Amino acid sequence: MSTVSPDARVLEMHAVTKTYVDGANTVTALDAASLAVDAGEMVAIMGTSGSGKSTLLAIAGALLAPTSGEVAVCGEVLGQIGVRDLARLRRQRIGFVFQDFNLLPTLTALENVALPLDLDGASSATARSEARRALAVVGLRERARSFPDELSGGERQRVAIARATVGRRRLLLADEPTGALDSVTGEAVLRGLRERADDGAAVVVVTHDARHAAWADRIVYLSDGQVVDETRASGPESLLSGGAV
Numbered sequence: 242m243s244t245v246s247p248d249a250r251v252l253e254m255h256a257v258t259k260t261y262v263d264g265a266n267t268v269t270a271l272d273a274a275s276l277a278v279d280a281g282e283m284v285a286i287m288g289t290s291g292s293g294k295s296t297l298l299a300i301a302g303a304l305l306a307p308t309s310g311e312v313a314v315c316g317e318v319l320g321q322i323g324v325r326d327l328a329r330l331r332r333q334r335i336g337f338v339f340q341d342f343n344l345l346p347t348l349t350a351l352e353n354v355a356l357p358l359d360l361d362g363a364s365s366a367t368a369r370s371e372a373r374r375a376l377a378v379v380g381l382r383e384r385a386r387s388f389p390d391e392l393s394g395g396e397r398q399r400v401a402i403a404r405a406t407v408g409r410r411r412l413l414l415a416d417e418p419t420g421a422l423d424s425v426t427g428e429a430v431l432r433g434l435r436e437r438a439d440d441g442a443a444v445v446v447v448t449h450d451a452r453h454a455a456w457a458d459r460i461v462y463l464s465d466g467q468v469v470d471e472t473r474a475s476g477p478e479s480l481l482s483g484g485a486v
């Protein structure tokens with residue numbers, strides 16, 4: 242996007258390097274990788290196994306500190322704020338969707354979605370009404386009282402998306418969010434993430450599946466921890482007509 246106002250830049254990663262020390266070995270998982278994602282934009286990250294995709298996502302979400310380089314979320318430079326502010330940023334600004342959903346089995350769908358707001362000190366009434374709205378957005382209004390083990394895999398995943406977006410998070414990070422879901426349900430999950438981007442969130446999704454990446458505005462390719470290529474996605478429709486991604 243060329244006409245973006247400065248506060249539209251939700252994620253900025255500049256020359257980020259991450260090395261893991263594992264006994265006598267040092268692994269460079271990310272090697273001076275840079276990435277910028279604006280509000281309303283969906284970016285897919287692709288690359289072979291071990292290329293650094295999950296590491297990049299964890300650093301973007303302030304779950305992991307880089308060895309060097311700079312990361313800013315909503316204008317806040319992560320290396321310059323304390324642990325309490327980092328935790329606040331994670332709770333208020335960043336939503337995560339993981340492959341295993343991470344839903345708490347003893348809480349209903351509604352309680353799972355309300356949890357981040359509860360943790361953030363919202364009143365119970367506010368948390369529940371926002372959670373109800375987020376569940377309605379993903380088409381699960383009727384399943385609010387169901388427990389995770391009463392839901393299908395696709396429904397659980399949509400609860401996870403509702404929880405990641407509740408409270409109007411500005412940065413949505415999804416690591417292989419379709420996991421073992423069948424292809425129809427997987428597409429529905431990607432469509433849900435696309436809608437969140439269209440609502441103004443910045444969305445970053447790690448995927449191995451080119452059909453899923455086609456929902457993004459851009460595809461960023463990682464190889465050996467480096468950003469090696471970037472393309473504009475051509476949209477899921479092009480796949481139907483046989484176009485390349």
Ligand SMILES: Nc1ncnc2c1ncn2[C@@H]1O[C@H](COP(=O)(O)OP(=O)(O)OP(=O)(O)O)[C@@H](O)[C@H]1O
Pocket residue numbers: 261262263268269270288289290291292293294295296297
């Ligand atoms: N905690 C860790 N300790 C040591 N090495 C690690 C650690 N986490 C990741 N690595 C290594 O860093 C590199 C990048 O890992 P990462 O999980 O980010 O890749 P990925 O692209 O997400 O892989 P996959 O597609 O298999 O999930 C790999 O070589 C991996 O073995």
